[in-house]
Amino acid sequence: AQSVSQHNHHVILSEAASLELGCNYSYGGTVNLFWYVQYPGQHLQLLLKYFSGDPLVKGIKGFEAEFIKSKFSFNLRKPSVQWSDTAEYFCAVLTSGTYKYIFGTGTRLKVLA
Amino acid sequence: ETGVTQSPTHLIKTRGQQVTLRCSSQSGHNTVSWYQQALGQGPQFIFQYYREEENGRGNFPPRFSGLQFPNYSSELNVNALELDDSALYLCASNLGQGNSPLHFGNGTRLTVT
Numbered sequence: 353a354q355s356v357s358q359h360n361h362h363v364i365l366s367e368a369a370s371l372e373l374g375c376n377y378s379y380g381g382t383v384n385l386f387w388y389v390q391y392p393g394q395h396l397q398l399l400l401k402y403f404s405g406d407p408l409v410k411g412i413k414g415f416e417a418e419f420i421k422s423k424f425s426f427n428l429r430k431p432s433v434q435w436s437d438t439a440e441y442f443c444a445v446l447t448s449g450t451y452k453y454i455f456g457t458g459t460r461l462k463v464l465a
Numbered sequence: 466e467t468g469v470t471q472s473p474t475h476l477i478k479t480r481g482q483q484v485t486l487r488c489s490s491q492s493g494h495n496t497v498s499w500y501q502q503a504l505g506q507g508p509q510f511i512f513q514y515y516r517e518e519e520n521g522r523g524n525f526p527p528r529f530s531g532l533q534f535p536n537y538s539s540e541l542n543v544n545a546l547e548l549d550d551s552a553l554y555l556c557a558s559n560l561g562q563g564n565s566p567l568h569f570g571n572g573t574r575l576t577v578t
Contacts, residue, residue, distance in 0.1 A: 356507070384564040395469070396508075396555070396569040403564060442507050446564055451498070451521040453567065455507030 354379045356445050358456035365433050366464050373428040373459050375443030382448035385426040391439045435465045469570035471556050477576045478546050486541040486573045488556030497539040500555040551577045
């Protein structure tokens, strides 16, 4: 069965530290990849997405993610986090020909001011 | 634009009862999907509706059913509630059946006692 793994469940960083959140998926075919973010008290919202083309995609608020097909990975990065980045981050995969998004278990990021 | 709205925000039910959750899709969106998010987990796909027809279903029993109305709003019905049905139920809308990103509501927190 297809699955998405997020290995870091809780991450605590100081402001200005660099961030990398891991995401791996299990599916050998074509995928569309997403990162969603949920800020405290708010709904899930799209951070960035990858469909095809340049494997390095840029999203809102300075986030970026790199699709590495050989590693089945789509890690999220930010060079310098801010206190306002405190949130829960979910990686999601949409496999070709289906309408079923598969989400990881999420990573709770806390940024200390 | 009007976002995805869900009602009610919180609900407490007793085991064996039935519940109906409601969702209004974002304006312009014709596809609605429902997700169950248990504590500490990522959203799990329940089913999707496109133009009033169910066109995708996750690993949920038949007592989870839904409807989509001509205005693209939707209901999730759960019969014979079990304790494990306690979760946050998320509604998401998007456009078409492809890979357009999901727009989520704030969810309905269901507690089954």
